[in-house]
Amino acid sequence: MPSLVRAFVRMIDDCEDTCDKLLDNSQCGCEYCTTSGNGGDDNHSVVLKGLSEATDLELISSPELFIFKMDLRLCPTFSKLKTLFLNECWCMPDDFTPLACILEHSPVLEELTLELFCESSEYEVEMEGRFSVERPTTISKHLNIVEVKCQDVDKRVLKVLKFLCTFNIRFSF
Numbered sequence: 511m512p513s514l515v516r517a518f519v520r521m522i523d524d525c526e527d528t529c530d531k532l533l534d535n536s537q538c539g540c541e542y543c544t545t546s547g548n549g550g551d552d553n554h555s556v557v558l559k560g561l562s563e564a565t566d567l568e569l570i571s572s573p574e575l576f577i578f579k580m581d582l583r584l585c586p587t588f589s590k591l592k593t594l595f596l597n598e599c600w601c602m603p604d605d606f607t608p609l610a611c612i613l614e615h616s617p618v619l620e621e622l623t624l625e626l627f628c629e630s631s632e633y634e635v636e637m638e639g640r641f642s643v644e645r646p647t648t649i650s651k652h653l654n655i656v657e658v659k660c661q662d663v664d665k666r667v668l669k670v671l672k673f674l675c676t677f678n679i680r681f682s683f
Contacts, residue, residue: 562586568595619650
C-alpha cells in the first residue's frame with residue numbers, strides 16, 4: 511500500500527489469529543503460532559508489510575494474537591513512519607522484543623505513544639520521556655517524544671519504563 515498515510519489496526523479478542531499459549535509461553539500445536547515450533551510461513555509478513563508505508567500508525571492488539579508476533583520475524587522497515595501508537599501487547603512478554611523490533615525498524619520515527627493497561631481512554635497518569643544522554647544508533651535520531659499513558663504506575667508499567675531507560679529515555683512523573 512504505497513499511498514497509505516494513516517492506519518489504525520485493532521485486532522480484537524474475536525480474531526482467529528489467537529493462541530492462549532502465548533500468555534504462558536508454553537508450546538502449542540498451532541500451525542503459525544510462534545510458540546508451536548512450526549515457525550509459520552517465513553516467506554512474508556502478513557500485516558506489517560502492508561502497513562510499512564504509513565506515516566501515522568496505531569496498532570492495538572490483545573496479547574494472545576500471534577499475527578503480529580509472526581510478522582515481527584520478518585519485520586519490514588517503516589521508512590515513512592513518524593507517529594506510532596501502541597498498546598501494551600507490544601510491551602509483553604518481559605523481553606520487550608516486539609517494541610524493540612518496531613523501534614529499530616522505524617528510522618524516521620518522531621513520536622511514540624504507549625497506552626499501557628488502560629481499560630478506558632481516561633488516563634490517570636501521562637508521562638513524557640526524553641533522551642537523557644546520547645541515544646542508541648538503533649533508535650531514530652528524529653524521535654523526540656515518548657509518551658506513556660496508563661491508569662496506574664504499577665509493576666507492569668515500571669518494567670516498561672525500565673526497558674525504555676535502556677534506550678536512555680528518562681521520564682518525569
